[in-house]
Amino acid sequence: MERTIRTEDDLLxxxxxxxxxxxLLGVESEKFGVVAATGVxxxxxxxxxxxxxxxxxxxxxxxxxELAEKPGAPVVALERVGRGGKVAxxxxxxxxxxxxxxxxxxxxxxxxxEAAEHLREVAAACEGLGIVWLATGFHPLARQADLPWVPKxxxxxxxxxxxxxxxxxxxxxxxxATIQVNVDFSSEADALRKFRxxxxxxxxxxxxxxxxxxxxxxxxxxxxxxACVWLDADPDRTGLLxxxxxxxxxxxxxxxxxxxxxxxxxxxxxxxxxxxxxxFRSFWTDxxxxxxxxxxxxxxxxxxxxxxxxxxxxxxxxxVDSQPMSTYCALAAxxxxxxxxxxxxxxxxxxxxxxxxxxxxxxRADIAIRGIGAELGEQPVRELAERVLEVSSGGLRxxxxxxxxxxxxxxxxxxxxxxxxxxxxxxxxxxxxLNGSLERADILEASRADG
Numbered sequence: 001m002e003r004t005i006r007t008e009d010d011l012l013x014x015x016x017x018x019x020x021x022x023x024l025l026g027v028e029s030e031k032f033g034v035v036a037a038t039g040v041x042x043x044x045x046x047x048x049x050x051x052x053x054x055x056x057x058x059x060x061x062x063x064x065x066e067l068a069e070k071p072g073a074p075v076v077a078l079e080r081v082g083r084g085g086k087v088a089x090x091x092x093x094x095x096x097x098x099x100x101x102x103x104x105x106x107x108x109x110x111x112x113x114e115a116a117e118h119l120r121e122v123a124a125a126c127e128g129l130g131i132v133w134l135a136t137g138f139h140p141l142a143r144q145a146d147l148p149w150v151p152k153x154x155x156x157x158x159x160x161x162x163x164x165x166x167x168x169x170x171x172x173x174x175x176x177a178t179i180q181v182n183v184d185f186s187s188e189a190d191a192l193r194k195f196r197x198x199x200x201x202x203x204x205x206x207x208x209x210x211x212x213x214x215x216x217x218x219x220x221x222x223x224x225x226x227a228c229v230w231l232d233a234d235p236d237r238t239g240l241l242x243x244x245x246x247x248x249x250x251x252x253x254x255x256x257x258x259x260x261x262x263x264x265x266x267x268x269x270x271x272x273x274x275x276x277x278x279x280f281r282s283f284w285t286d287x288x289x290x291x292x293x294x295x296x297x298x299x300x301x302x303x304x305x306x307x308x309x310x311x312x313x314x315x316x317x318x319x320v321d322s323q324p325m326s327t328y329c330a331l332a333a334x335x336x337x338x339x340x341x342x343x344x345x346x347x348x349x350x351x352x353x354x355x356x357x358x359x360x361x362x363x364r365a366d367i368a369i370r371g372i373g374a375e376l377g378e379q380p381v382r383e384l385a386e387r388v389l390e391v392s393s394g395g396l397r398x399x400x401x402x403x404x405x406x407x408x409x410x411x412x413x414x415x416x417x418x419x420x421x422x423x424x425x426x427x428x429x430x431x432x433x434l435n436g437s438l439e440r441a442d443i444l445e446a447s448r449a450d451g
Contacts, residue, residue, distance in 0.1 A: 002296045005284060008252065011259075011298060015191065015251040018313040023340045024104035024185045025332050026314065027111050030097045030177035030322050031449045032134040032142070039141055039440045042131055044096050044148040045074075049129045051096050051150075057125025064090065070270045074151045084110065090118075094155045095147040098122070098133070098405045104182070104314075107401035108333045108409040115328050125418045135328075135449035136430070137212030137226030137321025139175040143438065147174045153272045154304065161276045165234040172233045176212075176226045177322035177421050180334045182314040193349070194250045194315055194339050199240055200352035201338070202308035202319035204388055207381045208416055209331060210371040211321035211426040214447075217438055223371025223427055226321050230306075231368060237261045240364075242300025242357040254311050259284070264304050266297040314369045315339075324451040326415055327426050333412035336399065337392030344395030351387060371425050385420045389413060 032043030035049045040165060044188075045052040055078055058064045064078035067089075072302055078090040082103040089101040100118045105111055122133060134140065141149075149155065155173070162169025185191035210224040222228060230238060259281035265274045268291060276290050280301050283293050302312050310316040317335055338348045359377045366374035367381060374381045396409040403411075419425055433446040 002294045005293045005295060005298060008255070010295060011255045012251045014295070014299060014302070015254070015311065016188070016413075019187050019191070020184055020187070021185050022104075024106065024184055025111060025336055026102055026182035027115070027179065027328075028099060028101045028182070029115070029135075029179040029328065030093055030099045031094075032097055032136070032139050032177055033131050034134060034141065034444060036130050036132045036441070036444055039444075040141075041139070041142045041147050044092075044097055044150050046399045049131050050058065051092060051098065053129065054122065054125045054131070055090075057127075058090065058121060061124055069153055076150060076152050082114070086160055088114075090153070092150045093173070093177070094150055094152070094158070095139075095142075095221070096150055097123065097174075097177050103182075108329050108336060108412045109401065109403040111332050112329045112412065115325065119325065123450075124345050129199060132444045134444065134447040135177070135179075135211075135322040135324045135448040135451070136427075136447050137176060137178065137224060138209075138215060138229070139177075139435060140212075140214035140443050140447050141217050142175060143216055144170060144174065149174075153267070154264050157272075157274045157276060158436055161262075161264065162234060166232045167230045169234060171229045174347075176229055178226070178318060179209075179231045179317045179320055179323050179328065179331055181332050182316050183339050185315055188251050189432070191251070191315060192254075193246065193247075194345070195254075195309055195311060196201060196245050196247075196249070197345065197348050197352055198315065198317050198335070198339065199245070199307070199309040200355045200360065201348065201388060202240070202317065203333070203360055203367050203376065204381060204385050205317065205334065206319045206321075207372045207374060207425065208334075208362070208385050208389075208420060209320040209323060209327065209369045210367070210428075211323060211327075213428065214429055214443065215426040217440070219431065220313075222369050223373075223425060224321060224368050227319075227364065227368035231365060233306070235306070239307055240357060240360055241309075245357075251311075256303055257299050257345045258302060260383060261301075263301055266291070266293070266300065276397055321427070323426060324447075324449055326451060327419075329412040330416045333396060333409050334389070334392050334416075337395035337413070338388070338411060341392075341395030341398050343398065344391050347391045347394075348388070351384075351391065361392065371422055371427065372420060382420060389417050389420060393417075 086103040212225040257292040363376040
């Protein structure tokens, strides 16, 4: 229920109410649509090969339901109850990237089934449209001018705001795609401990899954163009948040950081109030045009903050490029093994304890360029990544979540374990597939989401 925020308890309630004994996994994954015959990005509406046409197919064939921000507004998402009995959504990022916001599921095996079903449904909805869906962290072909703008209220505000806060905010909005994993926390202490560990491991995850080596049809010489973008977006709402790394950090500390971040907007009765010049703290103490913040305003604000690990009703790990099916499930497996097994959590904490903020800042910049070949402090990232994967594998074995053939979740890590052992990432495999060719058809084939 929406209510006016009066005390700090009102701010912290969203976190306390989310504490749960569950150990579910949710995956949110984005992909780019391209018309194969022309290389033109899929538009929002107005042409046969548009996102709206795809939405129509998903609704008519598979029971999805259209969602708009308000009655009469453009459709910007779909929703349905999934096989697990919980709500899943298909949403749109600013440049019409298609995102599956999956159900919270019991294990990585279920995530694999969900992802495969989603790709089958999207393929059926695109029948006859000639659309190819790409899973890379940065659009391998499109220029900014080629992409549409999805008509969502906050995107219009962000479009004007981001160029004032860095040089690559619009690239972040329209030319990047990610996959993130959401996990539960059982208590305040558990949430902040997992937050601290996941934040320090975020650059290593970026390196393991680096998958954006192309820009406008050409290799950049950088392993992760998406990571380069995030280094020059909006420093007020991004980064590693070292102030929250203390062992005694609390929900209060996260809320204090969020209160001092600039807002985008809030809504009243269908009207949008853009207030990018005001922090949420100022909105709380001083109001805006006679309005005072509500719990819904606070939830919206928390969703417009973009640190590498984000705290909402789950803990969200956000540092990784979009992945093809060959490595899609490995990310969920990585975090399930690290964060849902007590021994693995202890081992991961011991591994990251020596990492300082300065070390990780330097490593993020190096990883953006060299990926798995970078260094963190004086240690090769490849060696650290191998240790992280070893710890996660142990956690997955102890979780002992078996599929129908009796295999545990470790099988989902095999693809990236093999790549890291070779000093590779998904992006270097993409370049190998191209074998020097920069033909559009070859780039589309090498970047396919179902690859």
